[in-house]
Amino acid sequence: MSRAIMRRVRTWGSALTAAIAITVLAGGLAAPAGAATVSTSKAVPSIAQQTNTHRAVNSRSALTNATRLNEVAQAWARQLAASGSLRHNPQYSSQIPSGWRSAGENIAYNCDASPVTRMMSQWKTSAGHNRNMLNSAFTHLGVGWATDARGCSWGVQVFAGYPSTVRLAAASSSLKTITVAPKPTIAGAAQVGRKLTARPGTWTSSVTLSYQWRRDGRNITGATRSTYMVTPADAGHRITLKVTGKRAGYATRAQYSPPVGPIRKGEIRVTGAKVSTATSVGSVLRVSTPTVAPTSATRTIQWQRNGVPIPGARGSAYRLTRADIGARVTAKVAFRASGYESTFMWFHRYPRG
Numbered sequence: 001m002s003r004a005i006m007r008r009v010r011t012w013g014s015a016l017t018a019a020i021a022i023t024v025l026a027g028g029l030a031a032p033a034g035a036a037t038v039s040t041s042k043a044v045p046s047i048a049q050q051t052n053t054h055r056a057v058n059s060r061s062a063l064t065n066a067t068r069l070n071e072v073a074q075a076w077a078r079q080l081a082a083s084g085s086l087r088h089n090p091q092y093s094s095q096i097p098s099g100w101r102s103a104g105e106n107i108a109y110n111c112d113a114s115p116v117t118r119m120m121s122q123w124k125t126s127a128g129h130n131r132n133m134l135n136s137a138f139t140h141l142g143v144g145w146a147t148d149a150r151g152c153s154w155g156v157q158v159f160a161g162y163p164s165t166v167r168l169a170a171a172s173s174s175l176k177t178i179t180v181a182p183k184p185t186i187a188g189a190a191q192v193g194r195k196l197t198a199r200p201g202t203w204t205s206s207v208t209l210s211y212q213w214r215r216d217g218r219n220i221t222g223a224t225r226s227t228y229m230v231t232p233a234d235a236g237h238r239i240t241l242k243v244t245g246k247r248a249g250y251a252t253r254a255q256y257s258p259p260v261g262p263i264r265k266g267e268i269r270v271t272g273a274k275v276s277t278a279t280s281v282g283s284v285l286r287v288s289t290p291t292v293a294p295t296s297a298t299r300t301i302q303w304q305r306n307g308v309p310i311p312g313a314r315g316s317a318y319r320l321t322r323a324d325i326g327a328r329v330t331a332k333v334a335f336r337a338s339g340y341e342s343t344f345m346w347f348h349r350y351p352r353g
Contacts, residue, residue: 043145066168069142073156077144080154102161104132115153137161192266192339207245232339266340275347297337304330
């Protein structure tokens with residue numbers, strides 16, 4: 001089993017900072033049987049696109065995938081694959097076009113069945129690498145990708161931050177662009193216990209859409225259908241929807257809805273609640289068992305005489321005493337559930353003797 005060792009290196013010079021995040025993976029040289037090969041022409045634009053999607057989710061501006069940076073990253077990816085040794089490029093900051101104010105490098109290696117997805121995950125889950133991908137000082141990105149003789153994948157990201165006066169040519173992508181991708185909206189009441197429905201709009205034809213509901217910007221586990229039932233955990237938070245469009249030969253594209261909320265507490269619905277009729281000393285008043293939604297709601301009962309709680313009278317049945325004759329006997333019934341407003345019901349009876 002391989003293990004991942006990650007470290008971050010900084011070099012300083014001429015008031016410019018170069019931050020290099022390096023993933024070092026150690027393990028056996030034999031590639032697992034499930035290792036898959038992805039061509040450079042597909043991996044490079046996919047990584048660039050996924051990096052910008054990751055930045056968009058985190059409110060960062062998109063990076064320009066620059067041809068010159070791609071060349072530097074690609075040359076180093078080939079060298080890594082050929083040597084079978086994962087190490088950073090000590091010359092990358094001098095190989096990229098001059099004029100940069102900040103620069104960084106991510107490298108990684110895997111023998112996965114989905115190597116691009118796995119590599120993006122490697123970088124996202126490492127604090128230093130993720131910091132490079134989300135660095136707001138960076139303006140441009142280069143991507144390199146190579147496959148070794150064993151079928152394992154080697155990836156390089158080169159980042160740089162340039163002033164607006166520096167113009168770098170953008171790399172052409174072999175992936176087409178999903179041009180029609182409207183921002184989704186959410187229909188439904190922003191309240192616990194209610195259903196929200198995705199309104200994705202009309203995308204480019206033949207695009208397959210997937211859904212991810214989010215709470216305060218974080219994915220809600222398992223909430224991947226076109227509808228979402230608002231839960232007690234959502235109370236007081238904001239809900240958004242991510243719609244992702246995929247089509248073979250096209251770069252994956254994601255759009256995010258405006259938020260709904262804050263989510264209001266739900267309303268407990270009670271039907272069939274009633275109290276029996278009894279008027280004489282020794283007879284019993286009983287509170288029926290109603291139908292309650294949500295079923296998680298709890299019920300408490302307090303019997304009162306002329307509005308004052310009767311000590312110890314908290315069950316569903318109450319036997320009338322002489323003190324109740326001529327008084328108003330009330331069953332105060334309360335229903336409570338997490339994420340819902342409490343519901344109270346009062347049932348009055350007037351024993352005559």
